Amino acid sequence: MNPMLALFLAEAQEYTHKIGSRLMQLEAQPANEELLSEVFRIVHTLKGNSGLFAFTQMTEMLHAAEDLLSLVRSGAIPYSQALADPLLECMDLVSALCEDIAKTESIPATRNPACNVMAQALRALIPAAPGIQTPGGAGQARGRSLAAESSKSAGDAALRDLPEAIRMEAVRRAQDAEDLFWITYTPPPDCFFQGDDPFKEALQTPGALWGRALPAQELPPLAELDTYRCLLQFKILAAASRPELEEHFSYVLEQVAIVAVDASALITPVRGPSPGALSHLPAASRAPSKLAPIGEQIAMFGELWSAQEQILRLEDRPAGWEGRVKAAATTLQNLALTAGDQAASGAVAPALEAALRSSSPAPLLRWLENHGFLAARFATLAESGSPAAEVPVDASQPPQSSAAGEEPVRFGRRAEDATSTQFLKVHQTKVDRLMNLIGELIIAKNALPYLAQRAETHVDAREIARGIKAQHAIIDRLADEMEDSIMQIRMVAVSVVFQRFHRLVRDISRKLGKEVRLVLEGEETEADKNIIESLADPLVHIVRNSLDHGIELPDVRRALGKPPAGTLTIRALQQGERVVIEIVDDGKGIDPEVVKNKAHEKGLISAERMREMSAQEAIDLIFAAGFSTAEVVSDLSGRGVGMDVVRSAVAAVDGVVSVESTAGVGTTLRISLPLSMAVSQIMVVESDGQLFGVPMDHVVETVRIPRNSVCMIKQAATAVLRGRIVPLQPLNRALGIDAAPAVNQDDELAVLLVQAGGELLGLLVDGFREALGIVQKPLSGVLSGLVSFSGSTLLGDGSVLLILNVRELF
Amino acid sequence: MPIEYLSDRAVFHERVPAEEAEGLLEWLQDHQKAVMDLGPCAHLHTAILQILLCALCPIGVLPREPRLRAWLLSSIRAEEGPPVVSRQDR
Numbered sequence: 027m028n029p030m031l032a033l034f035l036a037e038a039q040e041y042t043h044k045i046g047s048r049l050m051q052l053e054a055q056p057a058n059e060e061l062l063s064e065v066f067r068i069v070h071t072l073k074g075n076s077g078l079f080a081f082t083q084m085t086e087m088l089h090a091a092e093d094l095l096s097l098v099r100s101g102a103i104p105y106s107q108a109l110a111d112p113l114l115e116c117m118d119l120v121s122a123l124c125e126d127i128a129k130t131e132s133i134p135a136t137r138n139p140a141c142n143v144m145a146q147a148l149r150a151l152i153p154a155a156p157g158i159q160t161p162g163g164a165g166q167a168r169g170r171s172l173a174a175e176s177s178k179s180a181g182d183a184a185l186r187d188l189p190e191a192i193r194m195e196a197v198r199r200a201q202d203a204e205d206l207f208w209i210t211y212t213p214p215p216d217c218f219f220q221g222d223d224p225f226k227e228a229l230q231t232p233g234a235l236w237g238r239a240l241p242a243q244e245l246p247p248l249a250e251l252d253t254y255r256c257l258l259q260f261k262i263l264a265a266a267s268r269p270e271l272e273e274h275f276s277y278v279l280e281q282v283a284i285v286a287v288d289a290s291a292l293i294t295p296v297r298g299p300s301p302g303a304l305s306h307l308p309a310a311s312r313a314p315s316k317l318a319p320i321g322e323q324i325a326m327f328g329e330l331w332s333a334q335e336q337i338l339r340l341e342d343r344p345a346g347w348e349g350r351v352k353a354a355a356t357t358l359q360n361l362a363l364t365a366g367d368q369a370a371s372g373a374v375a376p377a378l379e380a381a382l383r384s385s386s387p388a389p390l391l392r393w394l395e396n397h398g399f400l401a402a403r404f405a406t407l408a409e410s411g412s413p414a415a416e417v418p419v420d421a422s423q424p425p426q427s428s429a430a431g432e433e434p435v436r437f438g439r440r441a442e443d444a445t446s447t448q449f450l451k452v453h454q455t456k457v458d459r460l461m462n463l464i465g466e467l468i469i470a471k472n473a474l475p476y477l478a479q480r481a482e483t484h485v486d487a488r489e490i491a492r493g494i495k496a497q498h499a500i501i502d503r504l505a506d507e508m509e510d511s512i513m514q515i516r517m518v519a520v521s522v523v524f525q526r527f528h529r530l531v532r533d534i535s536r537k538l539g540k541e542v543r544l545v546l547e548g549e550e551t552e553a554d555k556n557i558i559e560s561l562a563d564p565l566v567h568i569v570r571n572s573l574d575h576g577i578e579l580p581d582v583r584r585a586l587g588k589p590p591a592g593t594l595t596i597r598a599l600q601q602g603e604r605v606v607i608e609i610v611d612d613g614k615g616i617d618p619e620v621v622k623n624k625a626h627e628k629g630l631i632s633a634e635r636m637r638e639m640s641a642q643e644a645i646d647l648i649f650a651a652g653f654s655t656a657e658v659v660s661d662l663s664g665r666g667v668g669m670d671v672v673r674s675a676v677a678a679v680d681g682v683v684s685v686e687s688t689a690g691v692g693t694t695l696r697i698s699l700p701l702s703m704a705v706s707q708i709m710v711v712e713s714d715g716q717l718f719g720v721p722m723d724h725v726v727e728t729v730r731i732p733r734n735s736v737c738m739i740k741q742a743a744t745a746v747l748r749g750r751i752v753p754l755q756p757l758n759r760a761l762g763i764d765a766a767p768a769v770n771q772d773d774e775l776a777v778l779l780v781q782a783g784g785e786l787l788g789l790l791v792d793g794f795r796e797a798l799g800i801v802q803k804p805l806s807g808v809l810s811g812l813v814s815f816s817g818s819t820l821l822g823d824g825s826v827l828l829i830l831n832v833r834e835l836f
Numbered sequence: 837m838p839i840e841y842l843s844d845r846a847v848f849h850e851r852v853p854a855e856e857a858e859g860l861l862e863w864l865q866d867h868q869k870a871v872m873d874l875g876p877c878a879h880l881h882t883a884i885l886q887i888l889l890c891a892l893c894p895i896g897v898l899p900r901e902p903r904l905r906a907w908l909l910s911s912i913r914a915e916e917g918p919p920v921v922s923r924q925d926r
Binding site: 189213217218222223224225226228229236237238239240241245246248249251253254256257258 | 854857858861864865879880881882883885886887889890891903904906907910911
């Protein structure tokens with residue numbers, strides 16, 4: 027990608043974020059002029075930047091937003107939620123466009139309708155009152171009203187103005203299946219000052235058949251004419267596709283009305299019948315705009331008819347056979363309608379049903395045989411010129427709606443759709459420090475050839491070894507410092523993730539009719555970029571849950587004696603080597619009884635277990651897979667994504683999630699994550715002659731127990747360790763290695779006591795090795811499917827060490 | 837000079853930019869019976885076109901450039917537009 031464009035995208039992302047957050051701050055303090063000016067400035071910059079790359083759709087939209095904001099700034103219109111919503115949506119659309127640009131370096135044409143709708147929605151908010159003068163504002167408002175007018179009377183106007191020769195040409199073009207459009211282009215009066223030459227634009231309209239310039243309003247006498255004001259309007263008849271025309275007028279799209287012209291309207295004009303044109307189309311004058319000569323139509327009918335027959339007679343039965351038969355049936359239905367036989371058309375559906383039931387096309391083939399007369403009927407119909415029944419699919423759609431209406435307009439992006447940050451902003455001192463370390467490393471590296479040379483000439487092995495150890499100490503220090511340095515660079519403040527919650531909470535609480543105050547604490551807390559990014563989705567889900575299920579409606583809260591507005595606190599803090607995120611709400615809390623009953627209903631726990639469960643254990647059930655307490659699946663939290671997904675997402679980055687809740691008072695969810703995950707400590711163990719790594723976080727202790735102190739409870743081996751019963755599991759068995767755990771000369775078993783999720787397990791291994799600091803690499807390719815291992819690393823001798831995924835062993 | 841002002845007519849050459857508008861307007865006020873010669877003209881700025889439509893001055897020679905010629909014909913033939921006079925008519 028062009029580096030300028032990459033920079034633009036990075037900046038655009040930052041700007042849209044900033045604009046979004048400022049707009050929301052403005053809602054709380056609408057009179058804050060500083061904020062307003064800042065928003066205006068950023069929108070202006072973003073508009074200018076988008077113009078540099080000729081992303082006209084984006085520029086137009088931002089231009090409208092800028093005009094609107096400039097009015098707010100001047101005090102002409104007050105800032106309110108009614109303004110905030112479309113502006114926020116506009117920013118969502120801009121970031122969606124940026125994503126498109128990042129993928130294809132251009133804005134796809136399918137976005138045009140959404141952009142135009144947005145630009146118009148923003149313009150519509152600009153009051154057309156006199157006295158309010160924005161750059162181009164008044165003219166554009168006028169252009170719009172004219173556009174609406176002309177779309178109503180487009181056909182008439184076109185016919186009144188068109189010379190006969192042009193109309194003939196237009197009809198001929200329509201017969202060649204070309205699209206005809208009637209364009210009314212009304213430039214704003216001050217367009218000359220912007221360096222525009224509307225006449226030139228109009229002249230160069232693609233596919234223009236005819237065009238005319240006329241005064242948009244009555245022209246003054248020559249002596250009073252202001253040469254700097256544009257008073258003209260342009261009308262153009264063009265045979266081109268709508269996207270082509272929109273592309274041509276993309277800079278002035280809101281000043282242009284493009285209306286599809288129905289060829290039939292050209293044939294029977296207002297000014298009187300046009301025999302020349304009519305002679306071209308003797309019969310099918312009521313047919314849709316794209317006309318084929320009669321002979322061709324009859325031939326086509328026959329072709330379609332026999333094609334369906336051939337399709338139905340095909341003997342193979344592919345997977346999509348049903349679809350094929352249905353398609354053929356639909357075609358036959360429409361053919362019958364075209365031939366004007368409603369009854370025949372109606373008879374297709376039962377035949378189709380019978381065919382699908384019996385998995386044989388026979389009923390449809392029978393219909394074909396019985397209705398062979400339709401082709402002849404169609405021929406007579408077409409030649410006599412009487413109106414055939416129109417195929418409903420075609421007739422119900424007005425020509426101009428097909429272009430704009432097909433693509434669903436979607437710009438209501440939700441805040442959580444935002445993509446992760448791809449750029450790191452790093453303070454220069456951090457990079458300088460890294461640079462210095464690299465310099466030192468290069469010098470340290472140069473010592474190694476010297477040592478090698480000495481090893482060749484000297485035979486004193488001990489002295490050489492001492493030299494190597496000294497160099498190792500230096501390189502070790504450098505590696506440590508570099509690791510620390512690069513971690514510093516990767517550190518990102520949690521505010522990156524927290525930012526989006528203002529918007530999310532605002533939108534959701536509004537949708538639910540709840541009042542929520544969002545409090546963010548510890549936004550400056552830093553953690554590794556990957557950790558922070560992995561936090562985003564679980565957090566969004568938790569926040570949605572809190573808003574949807576936790577915080578009550580204002581009336582309910584008042585009745586309970588709580589303040590009507592609920593408080594949602596998202597707090598980040600550092601605890602040792604971990605970062606802790608707390609999501610606290612003062613809602614209705616989790617009722618352990620409800621959770622227990624629900625879990626029992628869903629078959630997650632037995633009745634027995636239900637009775638003996640503690641309240642905390644019951645609350646923890648919300649993390650069980652397949653659990654969701656929502657009665658109604660709402661689009662907010664009941665998307666089939668439960669808290670179990672949150673837990674596994676957090677676990678994937680070595681995090682732990684826990685919940686505390688008091689019914690009626692509120693709920694606290696706590697996510698604890700490692701600060702960084704680049705270098706991890708592992709313990710190396712040996713089993714059946716192979717080495718495996720176990721993450722140190724899971725290791726509780728290493729013990730040796732006499733073989734005779736292992737007891738069997740049912741089929742499970744257990745041992746009592748420090749007064750606790752611990753289940754034992756040979757690592758060999760867990761990994762499918764066919765060997766018994768080895769014992770040492772004192773007949774003792776090596777037990778590696780590991781814990782995960784609060785549970786203990788004694789892994790029986792053959793022996794313990796050293797502890798190592800490693801950089802774990804995830805398994806790739808087919809190996810990534812191995813759940814027993816979380817990754818691999820290289821040992822000092824170059825061999826590969828597999829790291830066990832301890833959670834999977836339980 | 838994009839517009840060549842003669843005693844009884846103005847000849848438009850090549851592309852006539854918006855900057856000529858003011859001069860043309862003044863000249864037309866002093867020469868109300870003048871005839872426009874657009875033969876060598878390739879393009880008119882909107883501002884110039886607007887003056888021609890407003891002044892109702894006769895157009896003696898239409899542009900040779902076919903697209904501009906067609907547009908001018910359709911625009912000035914409207915009721916309020918200036919008459920087109922051929923050279924022979926004069």
